[in-house]
Amino acid sequence: MKAVLCETLGPPSKLVVRDLPEPRPGPGEVAVRVRAAALNFFDTLIIEGKYQFKPQLPFSPGAEFCGTVAALGEGVTGFAEGDLVAGFPGWGACRETVVVPAAKLVHVPAGADPEQAAGLIVTYGTTLHALADRAKLKPGETLAVLGASGGVGAAAVEIGKLLGARVIAAASSPDKLDFCRALGADEVIDYTREDLKERLKELTGGRGVDVVYDPVGGDYAEPALRSMAWQGRYLVIGFAAGQIPKIPLNLVLLKGCDIVGVxxxxxxxxxxxxDRANTARLLGWLAEGRLKVAIHGRYPLERTVDALEALARREIKGKAVIVMEADAAAAR
Structure with a gap:
């Protein structure tokens, strides 16, 4: 089988494609023939040793995938060869066959597109956990999404609407804002041209937003926090801007709000x-057509480097998906 390997820490250009022996599952494990793997921004960090998880070299990037069960290890129940499944191993999915613990797999229901299912677990799983479990988002509340055109941001726009929120999407260019509108955002803000705090206040009639979803960090964090309503919830998702903000805690006191880690x-x-229950809920929504994972580009395995470089340049709107079929079309 072919696999994309990180043999030396560094930028995407250091990745290589190797032919490896077909793996066999051990006790409690399942071998899955990958149909599609999805990339996330943190894949650009993990291959440089800059992420909180540091796999032993060599390893494959790709935290999530969808594929068909090829073989079962001893003691595995609940799955059969040929089942369509999705999984979240954390890394290792950018290869034609992946072996994972059965506990990390879920069945993909009929009607769900495998490429979209591959890109669902991390960004939509993060977001459903954030909005439903951590923020307890209620119908009618206002949700502000920073970095709304990226993978987790796009998921937050979609899931926020499914949960009944009024969604304000903030992004950095007109084309990204158009993308957010297409996802269902009620209002948009270009935070490179508009004052984020003032616009959020204006769009909420001075009340402020109930929930802020922030995968960006950096200079936008404090203005977003200052725009919050009484007893709002500020969700810390990540730091795509590269800078971990230092928040004045007096703002938390004055607003009676919560800063919630996700x-x-x-x-x-x-x-x-x-988590498995959340993933099943998401896959059900996907199969029913209630959400649609926005796929920016489909890349064959040999072009994983191109996909990661586009992610690093912040060019991806939605998800970059690695398609394993031999005749995979070029990225589009």
Whole structure:
């Protein structure tokens, strides 16, 4: 089988494609023939050793995938060869066959597109956990999404609408804002041209927003926090801007608000059953057509480097998906 490998830490250009022996599952494991793997921004960090998880070299990037069960290890129940499944191993999915613990797999229902299912778990799983479990978002509340055209941001716009919120999407260019409108955003803000705090206040009639979803950090964090309503919830998703903000805690006191950490990887590890239930809920929505994972580009395995470089340049709107079929079309 072919696999994209990180053999030396560094930028995407250091990745290589190797032919490896077909893996066999051990006890409690399942071998899955990957149909599609999805990339996330943190893949650009993990291959440089800059992420909180540091896999042993060599490893494949790609935290999530969808594929068909090829072989079952000893003791595995609930799956059969040929089943369509999705999984979140954390890394290792950019290869033609992946072996993962059965506990990290979920069945993909009929009617769900495999490429969209591949891109669902991390960004939409993070977002459903953030909005439903951590923020307890209620119908009618106002949700402000920073970095709204990226993978998790786009998921927040979609899921926010599904949960009944009024969604304000903030992004950095007119084409990204158009993308957010197409996802269902009620209002948009270009925070490179508009004052984020003032616009959020204006769009809420001075009341402020109930929930801020922030995967960006950097200079936008404090203005967003200053725009919050009484007893609002500020969700810390990540720091795509590269800078971890230092928040004046007096703002938290004055607004009676909460700053809530969202660490999806840890949640999936320590609350595995709750995570599987969330993933099943998301896949159900996908199969029913209630959400649609926005795929920016489909790349063959050999062009994983191109996909990661586009992610690093912040060019991806939605998801970059690695398609394993031999006749995979060029990125579009």
């Amino acid at each position: 660490f999806y990887g840890k949640f999936a590890e320590v609350e595995a059953e709750a």
